[in-house]
Amino acid sequence: MKAKLHLVFSITIFFSCFCIYGQQSYWKTIPKKASFKSVSLTDISEAKLVLTLDREGFAKQVSPSLNAKSGQQVVHLPNNEGNVMPFKIKETSVLHPDLAKKYPNIKSYTGISLDGRYKVKLSNSHKGVQSMVVDLKNNKTTFVEPVSDQEGTYVLYDKKNGLSSKIGFTCGTEKGIFGMVNKSLGHTEKTIVPLVDGQELRKYRIAVSASGEYTQEMGGTVADALAGINATLTRVNEVFETDLGVTLELVADNDQIIFTNPNTDPYDDSLNSEVQSTITSTIGEENYDVGHLFHQVGEGEDNGNAGFIGAVCVDNRKGSAFSAANVPQGDVFDLDYVAHELGHQFGANHTWSFESEGTGVQAEPGSGTSIMGYAGIVGVNNVAANGDDYFHYNSILQISTYLETTSCAQTTALVNSPPVLTPVGDFTIPKGTAFVLEGEATDPDLGDALTYTWEQINDGLVTVNSFGPTNPNGANFRSMPPTSDPRRFFPRLSEVAQGNLTQTNPTISDTWETVSEIERTLSFAFTVRDNAIGGGQVVSDILDVHVIKAAGPFVVTSQASPQTYTAGSVQEITWDVANTDLAPVNAQTVDVFLSLDGGLTYPITLLENTLNDGSEEVLLPGNVSTMARIMVKASDNVFFAVNSSDFTIEESEVVLNFEKLEYEVCQPNDIIIPFVYETYNGFNENSTFSADVPGGLLAGFSPVAATVDDTAVDMTLSNTNGVAPGVYDITVTSTSASVTKSVVLSLKVQDGTFSNVTLLAPANGEVGVSLDAELSWEDNPLYSSYDLEIATDAGFSDIVESATVPFTKYKTVTNLEAETQYFWRVRPSNGCASGTFGTIFGFTTTQVDCKNREPGDLPISISSGAATTISTSVIFLEDLPISDVNVNLELDHTYLEDLIIKLISPQGTEVTLISNTCGSQNNINAVFDDDGDPLECSGSPAISGTVSPLGSLASLKGESILGEWTLEISDTASGDGGTLIGFSLDVCIEGAYRPDEDEDGVFDDGDDLCLGTPKGVEVDTNGCAIYRFAADNFEIELQSETCRVNNDGTITVTPFDTSITYTAQLEGGAGAVSVDFTDGQTFNNLSAGEYTLCITGTNGLIDYEEVCYNLVITQPDVLDIDALVDSGMVTVELRGSEFYNVELNGLVTQTENSKIQLPLKNGNNVLRVSSDLPCQGVVEKNLFYSSRSILSPNPVDAATEVYLGGYEGELGIKIFTANGRLVHTERRAVFGENLVLDLSYLAKGIYYLGLEKEGENDMLKFIKR
Template sequence: MVTKLRLVFSITIVFFSFYGTAQSNYWNDAVLSDANKRIVRNKLAVEEVKVFSLDDSLFRAKLTQNNVQTGSIVYFPDDDGKQIAFKVFEANVFSKELSIKYPNIKSYRGVSMDNSTKRIHFSVSPKGIQSMMTGRGEKGMLFMEKGIGLTYVLYNRNNHNAKDIGFICKTSPKILEQSLSSTAKLVDDQTLRKFRVAIAASGEYTNYHGGTKAGALTAINATLTRVNGIFERDLGVTLELIGTTDEVIYLDSETDPFTGSLSSQTQNVLTSVLGEESYDIGHLFNQKDDTLDGNSGFIGSVCRDNRKGSAYTTFSDPEGDVFDIDLVAHEMGHQFGANHTFSHLSEGTSVQVEPGSGTTIMGYAGITGANNVASNSDDYFHYSSILQIREYLETVSCGETMALTNVPPVLNPVQNYIIPKTTAFVLTGDATDADVGDIITYSWEQIDNGIVTQATFGPTSPTGAMFRSLPPTTVPERYFPNLDRILSGSLTQTNPGLGDAWETVSSVERNLNFSLTVRDNALNGGQLVSDEIAVLVSNDAGPFIVTSQSAPAAYVAGEVQTISWDVANTNLAPVSAETVDIFLSIDGGLTYPTIVAQNVPNDGTHDVVIPAQPTSSARFMVRAHNNIFFAINSVDFTITASEIVLNFDALEYEICKPDDLVVDFNYETYLGFSEESTFSIVSLPPGLNATFSSPTANTNNTPISIAFTGTNSVPIGNYPLTVRATAPTFTKELEITLNLYDTTFTEVQLVAPTDGFLNASKDLTLKWESNIQNTAYVLEIATDAAFTNIIESPTVSTNVYMPTALENNTEYFWRVKPINSCGEGVFGASRTFTTINFNCISQDAFGLPLDISSSGTPTIISRISFFEDLSLADLNVNLDLEHTFLADLVISLTSPAGTTVVLVSSSCGEARNINAVFDDDALPFTCTGNPAVNGTVRPLGSLSSFNGESILGEWILEVKDNAPSDGGRLNAFALEVCVEGNFRPDADNDGVFDDGDDLCLDTPTGQEVDASGCPIFRFPTENFNVSLQSETCRTNNDGQIQIEAKIGLDYEVTVTGSGVNVVQNFTDSFVLPNLSAGTYAICINGTDGTIVYEEECLDVVITEPDILEVSAIVALDSNQLTVSLEGSALYNVALNGVVQQTELSEVTLDLKDGANILKVSTNLPCQGVYEEDIIVASNTSPVVFPNPFTDFIEAYLGRESGNVVVKVFSATGRLVKSDSLTLNGPVTRIDLSELSTGLYYVQFLGENSKGTVKLIKR
């Protein structure tokens, strides 16, 4: 392995510009007044602004110095507070006729004197100035609007409030009959096409702008100045306002002709007032409070009579960047032939290539709620929009063509790539421009059509855009995703929101298609060139990840460090990246100017010398050589300086015996080190001599050579040597390796597969013995023993190889020859192997057709099963499906291994029906005719993703309908599978093979069979009606099971459980009485002549009534009783003789003072009766219970405390007992057992409780 270190020296050249240091004296900072605050809040809706005052007369004086050839120099402020000098030229939007009528309304365009990428377009009128500054890259466009008095408000378009402006574009999409041509030219014919534009103004619009025609024309001029700035740069198109425009500017909203149907009314006005011959494109500017809508009338209407004037734009504040860019430029884009590019809902146009709302002019930025990518559109057209517009303009003949001297850029062609899944990549353009002053910009955009919403955006999306469009930049490369996300490890993204990246790599196999648009940004009319690239994401490789340097570390310059990465099959087909390049960044991963290893094996590890570039923010990038994918280590590491660095070109060197070798290195010193160092080599093998060109060195950048001689006496092998520089206070060492070879080779011994190996997979690996003498091997694979028909002859650096061109059922011969840098050996003995046979079958799905409901968003599933464990070599899908709006559907196939491939996804718009064979080898489907997808076509996903998997198991076709209203039916579904090996015979397709396993051949299609292939007969669904009768009371043993059969057969039933074991025959009904509660197992067998049915079993439960459970709780503070009930569905609750029936599990009853009797029962006498006495006493009257009593009574004395005197009197009034009791609570127990049977009166004498109670002693 050889490591090369390239030192890059940066030379900074400072140019001083007079214009860059000068400042104007007509722009001055101003304070944001309350009046201007209202403009900012209500009309501009931006977060941050700068306010300037203008010396208007001085500014206009500068403009009057305008020279047609050289222009004039004027200044405009930017949002950094700088005054930017622009060379400006008059670029009037008004025709000559209109300019004569309104000489004080003008337009200009200019280029920055310091940075020619910055451009300005501005309009001037008696009402003031409006400007648009572009070409600022990620800083965003700057817009200047008139404020109050002589003040101007400057704002950045990126600072718009994040709110949905509610715009509705009412233009109906135009369904493309065919896809856009990928070879169509953009704007490279060195012409600028001028179209005459007629702008009508409603009375509301004119009143908004002052109520005069001049005021309306001032605003129209400001809008068209900005629109022209974009159209000229991106489309090679400019608009000129016709001389009679003022005839369709209306002053009175009550009498103007625009009353409702604005599209048709605008066309009628322009036709009747101006005449169709007087303009090429027409538009109405309208004002209406709280309204934002527009309609171009038609997609592609320019130059077409009775259509070209059907467009209008309505806005509550019809001025400023939102009106000019998001609305007017958008609707005019429709007029010139462009459809919408958003993808949050389906339009079926084949150009829905931006995720979510999109951000380019033909997108819907800021008006799609959760699908908003940004708050407002960017000021450029997507590649697909430019392509549509240019193709449309090729079909029309109106307009004036003006020759340009501007030469289009020259773009070197880009190539296609295959990359691993879940891996970052970078696309790089290479273009030049012969015109001095033209600054070319690059725009890499994804061009995959498909529906992509905020909810569906993510790494597993099979179709549509995974990367948003970004504004053009002077940087020729674009990282996917952006570098910030790569450095943070955020390669994927799901469910993004407003302001998020809307970028994710793919974790599934799919094609990613991109365009590169190169603009020259010429001031007088741009030229654009483009190319397209296809990037296939392979499911067989990835993710490609750097695994080393995953934690903060400090490395010393000149040390050797190991970089490790997960190869993840990227060295194998189809990615086939056999080598990688390794780069160093010292700015935290933003740039990678230093190559530390180039074209080294992609084997997962490599040693590099740390360059002498001290930093605390270093990163390594490992990138596939001649490919676009890469990985970066996950954290910054530190490089510290070393006093001495031994800078070798490589760490490994090769010598051919008996040659000598000279190795050069540079002796470098840092940190002011100046001591003399002495050079030596440690571990030099016997016989090998090493001589330094200078034995010592003491100055930086001293070149040193080491001469190695005497190799003839040294055995071949790999020799690590330590080169040492020893100084009095410091020693530096570096290990290099000498690989010593000669021209004597031994025959390579083949290892696997064994000679004559049969039934080899096409994916087999060839292996042979390695030898230290050999640095590489030449492998030959042929179809004949003489090796005259060689199908593969790779040179590889390892001792294994996986062939890529094998066919099935073919005998191959293979042999290997060793090589090294000294020469090559001869081919050794060959071996043979024969690849396995290749067989195909077709299998239809059962249970079809299946309806797809038009109600809701249904998903239907169809299944096909295979019963053999064979490796899949090829698969096609046959599909016959009806649906009235194919764009609603996502159709996918999932293998038993879980791999999913999408066949169709949100495709074909409103076209209907599919009757096709999906085959990877076919051309993509085109959505034409009915059925829209027909013939043999390529699916969206790659069916080859299934290759190598076993076909054994269930294959699932899923048809997901993502929108209501439209429905259909899946009529047929079949799989054509080709496998490695032979299918076992199964003529009746029952899954039991006929070559010995199937004992019952020719069973009917769809018949269920057992392991022997014999039919399984089952009772019809719901053939048996089983009814149960539970026990009426516990332990009554009167439960019952009754079975009734719908079809009369010879049945045998077995019932077991709870002490029962009954076997009985019946034909239509069966009753088993006298059962106790419990679980019973019922099994039923049946026969019908020779047919024996499968046994059907079930468990049933005979229940018994529950025990009646009652809980009664008294609330002492409310005299209420809460009764909780369990054990029955219906209860009889009686309180004091009043009965109520209830199904409730809890009831609340009111208690009376004194004794209360609660009784609870059910309708089952065997559940018994619950009975309880409840005494409610007042605070003063004692209550005694029970009554009658036998020996004891309990007295409730309320709140009484202390001592109470108790006297007992006989029925005749004789005192028979007197006692004083000490109370310990509200209830006191009193022993009256000594009393004889009879009637008594008991008197209580307490402080609070006094009273006499009559009692009966039993």
């Protein structure tokens, strides 16, 4: 490019540059110190390098006197790796010439590295040097800035090295309508978009005012503030010149609007209006094109506001912007704040999507990361901690569109041709599958370093919670900075290798990339920048990737666990085709690639254009790896899959490297099959070649043997007429003294003879064939492809579809007409010739029938209280495939952005109609149809007419209509409510709806015995109306058994309506009994148990539906007691009655309580309990009590019981003989129970039992018999 910095040097200059490089000594690296402070780093240890700069030496190097003619110098600057390298720079002042004369030490430079890889923007002043180096290859931007408290010391860092966060930053710019792009962007015309291709540089006069606070922060003087402004605008110009073809120049009198005293400057609380007034009154409205205020605020108060969207050149608006930060310098302030607010002034809206602004350009998930995003300041919705230094495609489009409406810029012609793009076109891919987009661009200007971005441009609300594979709108993939690679893998290959194709609820450390598992269209912009110094040109290509439900996921199924293979061996690769070989994907062939680094790159092609049939053998090359991976990618499409595990390729001494394993030859031709003889690990033996071929076929080699690595060998197979047409294995062998290696090839020998293809389906004469019919025929291994024709006449004069396919099946691409007869035929081909069309089959397509159905529960209110979800549904009873679905919806609701509305099919497929759409606008009265207009929000109601939904109703095609269809409306916020007024489905099916005129759900041509039932009346399985007794028609009384086994229970039924003759059947007890009655009926003599009482009735005209009751006849419980003796009292627990007679030692107490306590006497106590029912009998217990211990029985045969009088506590037990000898001792814990002792081990005689209680001892004498 003639207008750019020229990098063509004479040999003399070239060598002089490297001489200078070798001599540079003004940059030196020094150790990092914790005491060092940087405005852009929270921790100095995160810096790549800390350097010192010899300012005097550097000043001499940038002095224009070194090359007075060109004004270009070579200086040395550190790149992103920390290497100091030579840059050719030229002064490109940000200051108007008059202002530059006043401040000659404030400079700005633009340059490029001698190898053309790096661009630089450099500012220099009495405050120090600041640089911004852009690596055009690896998409990194590196900054050099002074260390705050160490003069002459600098820090080198990039945005991933511990950047200070934007605590509390708020952009107060309200959304505007100017510059909005169409919300259907990417869904209409697919064409090259010339974003910035006018071959001109627009210069805008910018007035930047500085508040007293800003100036004090910069050092206190006007020159200090101006140096800071210069440093910021130098960096801003790098982005604006590259992305927009725009440069900014400070006005001549800019120092007049720099204030040094915070107490006397004109700025208070209304910065937008104050700066507009200040710049206009001081500079003059006619003397600037855009104005801005730089301001310093307290910690946590960072904010900015452009005042207006699209304000450049507009009087009374163009100077209303400000950027304010606690630290108003460094790349965060320069690019994330100032460039962001200037982006608004130049016509761009926000591109983030964590909230809805309704601008149509919110195509970055969550916070976004480009300049018009909010990276780092929106909590859980942060995609990254800080933004990147480029504009999103949508922003460039908005700004370039706006600038075309302005005329205040000073333009300079550029001899700089824009890049030339080759349109990529659209793709249809399977769901749940990774893909790669690759563009192609050239530039007429040699030396331009083209960089590329692939950005999703679907507008829509995407938060951390809604991001994921089922999100129907907005972006599934974050924007990434420009790189030198025209490809982008979705997701990135490192994630694919780990199996991370989908992502939900991502964090700031995640990739924010996910494939789609639902049917939707992903729109992308391929943007090419030429990065020309002095003013870039930018061009884009727009394409759609249609994700379909009917295919996928496409998955590699082989090598799913670690395996070890030998180089040169043949291995099978398998994958799940998942309908990708059929329409609408139609990927007939695939390519197979090999990775040696765990799936990060795939430099080796193993196969090209092999059939997409799910299996193929590959020959592994001689490359050794422990981290090998396989990729299978559609040849003429963008989707791919990678096997799930690394595998190992071990070294082999010899590898016979064939390009492929399958070959074809036409008789009587010879075929030459080339391969390369490769050796490894120093192997140098002589190897001879041989081939095992079928009889009649001849094989020869040239050369016949090899010793040297990488020897090219040709194998010639001749006399092909000597074998019958067919498929043969050819084993090729290399033999040396110590090593033998073989490879088996497949040879298909063909001739020009063909037989008719046998057609299979649809069968000849078949009727009711689907509109997207799948045709199939018998395979013949000698045929390479098949020509298919479908016509409306047997003579094939009206061919409606034709195709050539390698498979024996084909799915029609164009939907056929309903109830139409078609004819089809197939012709075989191979590499030798083509056959002829053979047998013709005919078939007739099914009819298509459409019906509207609506629910019966409308209207339904939507609460304005807490967030809520309502739903309504319709039911279809036919089991037939869907052809088309449209949704009719009428809804009153304020603030539509609160709503997510989905249609859910009986099979669970969800189609989102709207999702947080239309901001604060109200109401819907629309038909949602895939063929409708793009959804736009305007007027009242906000959504009206026939519009396309966010999701794809086509994803329902082919599903059965049978079952319940649900409309679900989620109101995600409180404060606004409304009403679902109307909802219905227009559903077309393949086949015919069965007649049901009375809409009772029982088909008129089937089981409906009662045609014409009034609509809405409930019917039975025969379609007859169901009549039910009134809920309170029967009074049922139960009488339980008076006593157990008395069998005197009763059930009495009394009807309210005595005009009906009832039949009651009672089942249970001893059997079943059926009785007719009108006034009432009592069932007597019933035993306790469960009964079922079922009642039917008739009045002579109407038969009432049976009603049944489950009833229980009870009986009195068994009378039972528990008695617990404690300290002379007995506690009696009573069960089995509601009234008790409790008799203790002849004294009777009556009680209704379930527990009673009574005193005991010493000795035996008799307890008798009865109820008021004599049939329950009497429960009697003897209770012995003694205040002292008593042993019984005594004498003792084996065991005895010691009555302890209810004692609780630790008990010592000792047994003595009559002469006092201790024969047994132990301790026990007792809790009021008696003590049982086993004394069977004692000999006959007299003994004494000693009991040691807490506070007293007992000694009991007993006789052992």
